[in-house]
Amino acid sequence: MKSNSFDRYFGITTFGESHGPAIGVVIEDVKPGIEFPLNEIQKALDSRKPGTRQFTSSRKEEDKIVILSGVFEGKTTGMPICLVVYNKNHRSEDYEHLKNLFRPGHADYTYFKKFKIFDYRGGGRASGRETISRVAASGLVEDLLHDININCYPVQIGKNFAKNYDLNFQNDLYWHDKTNFEELQDDLVSIQKRGDSVGGIVEVKIENLPAGLGDPVFEKLDANLAKAILSIGSVKGIEFGEGFNLANLKGNEANDQISKNGFLSNHSGGILGGISTGQNLIFRFVIKPTSSINIQQRTITKKGEEISFISKGRHDTCIIPRIIPVAKAMIKLVLADAISYQKLIENQYLNLLDYREAIDKIDGDILIALYRRKELSELIGKFKEEKNIEIVDYEREKELLKNLRKKAKTWKLDEDFIENIWKMIIAESKKNQ
Ligand SMILES: Cc1cc2nc3c(=O)[nH]c(=O)nc-3n(C[C@H](O)[C@H](O)[C@H](O)COP(=O)(O)O)c2cc1C
Incomplete structure (x- = not known):
């Protein structure tokens, strides 16, 4: 009890x-x-x-x-x-x-x-x-x-x-x-x-x-x-x-x-x-x-x-x-x-304030995720440099993109939109590597 x-x-x-x-x-x-x-x-x-x-x-x-x-x-x-x-x-x-x-x-x-x-x-x-x-x-x-x-x-x-x-x-x-x-x-x-x-x-x-x-x-x-x-x-x-x-x-x-x-x-x-x-x-x-x-x-x-x-x-x-x-x-x-x-x-939770709260939280989470991704990509860059590994891995990127498009389709998200966002994120990461 x-x-x-x-x-x-x-x-x-x-x-x-x-x-x-x-x-x-x-x-x-x-x-x-x-x-x-x-x-x-x-x-x-x-x-x-x-x-x-x-x-x-x-x-x-x-x-x-x-x-x-x-x-x-x-x-x-x-x-x-x-x-x-x-x-x-x-x-x-x-x-x-x-x-x-x-x-x-x-x-x-x-x-x-x-x-x-x-x-x-x-x-x-x-x-x-x-x-x-x-x-x-x-x-x-x-x-x-x-x-x-x-x-x-x-x-x-x-x-x-x-x-x-x-x-x-x-x-x-x-x-x-x-x-x-x-x-x-x-x-x-x-x-x-x-x-x-x-x-x-x-x-x-x-x-x-x-x-x-x-x-x-x-x-x-x-x-x-x-x-x-x-x-x-x-x-x-x-x-x-x-x-x-x-x-x-x-x-x-x-x-x-x-x-x-x-x-x-x-x-x-x-x-x-x-x-x-x-x-x-x-x-x-x-x-x-x-x-x-x-x-x-x-x-x-x-x-x-x-x-x-x-x-x-x-x-x-x-x-x-x-x-x-x-x-x-x-x-x-x-x-x-x-x-x-x-x-x-009374279903009062479905009001604009609660919706906004929820969406603000998601936006905050996206920012945190981007910040963590940036940190990680810097570490990966350093690691590759120390070990003399090629920075860009085109095969891996292609595979990732394929998987992302598949997931986007499952969740009924626009596949081209997701691909574009991802490409922008990758381009940003490369600046830090
Ligand atoms: C905020 C607070 C402060 C208390 N301070 C005292 C205290 O200083 N001396 C005391 O004899 N009882 C104090 N009590 C009461 C005892 O905790 C309580 O009488 C005792 O645990 C027996 O429980 P009962 O009276 O609910 O049967 C306090 C209770 C509360 C809620």
Whole structure:
């Protein structure tokens, strides 16, 4: 089972452990010739790392993206792209005291039960660092999203609720309610002082989404978004539109009635039957309080002995600001998939832009081939000169020409045209020999 791949339209496979040499992603099926958005990807990664926002851990993680393959002179080559971030902030000694115990709230216990191997250094593959790969991969689907706008902000952190939305109010916590921001900060400071942590609820509002995205029955848009969001560590629940409150409504209240100008409400959250309605797509997900806390807790060792321990080290009071960029990345990947499938259904790939892209690529390939041919013919010239071999081999040329005409005929190309091109190429080569 390819459980580390997000593999529908885009072939994305992520790899690496929190305290291994690197975290990375291999992305296949990317068109050649696309400007590689290195700066945008780096910016997105910077927003995910700890130490840059209030109430996240003071750990310094540089998270510098390195391209290992698939990009040449700033453009995608069409070959697999491999991106890595080397893990530089190795402090495995921080985890020495955790070597034989299962941290409450973490995946240590279940990973050990499943794999019988215990990477105690920062959670291994269950670490938040795993999400670097997702954020990096999502940078490559931007051009499919056009003007789709993904807003992602907390509506609850701990016991604080955002009620007054002011999208211009910007801060480290992505909090949109000016009226209680100070209260929220005071609350978080006191939680931090106690060595404890909080979780919260994040709301997502996606604007300018066309109707028709999502592929029933197993690739419904809400199903795929739910899977993508729930695959993020520490996310424990998701609801679309009116969500769990639908249990309190009557059909008459829950239905989104339709007028000739469109829907009259949006209790469904912009999805019906797994397909986008064209309204704003709205959902909320819940993030549990950060598992690592500086408070004494009970657990067991690998041998099953009960112990009491305290998690030392640098901890996040609230990981919501670090989850938001990851959630956005997962949403982008799901939407890009849905958009790509919809384009296939609607034959939208057969538009002028795509034809032009394809023909430009072929022209580029012809140039590269001519350049390589020139290099080779110079080498052949040198070789023949050193070995005193006659430069021009008329018999070979005649044979080649015969074969070319035969191939041209098979492919329904004008044989004289092909012969003329070839003669011009040969004449050019001879200048270099
Ligand atoms: C971006 C990101 C950063 C995270 N950082 C931390 C962290 O610093 N401390 C922590 O205890 N958990 C952190 N987590 C959550 C754990 O990875 C997660 O709770 C743990 O693996 C158990 O998985 P579960 O909560 O999904 O069951 C982070 C998750 C993400 C996505």
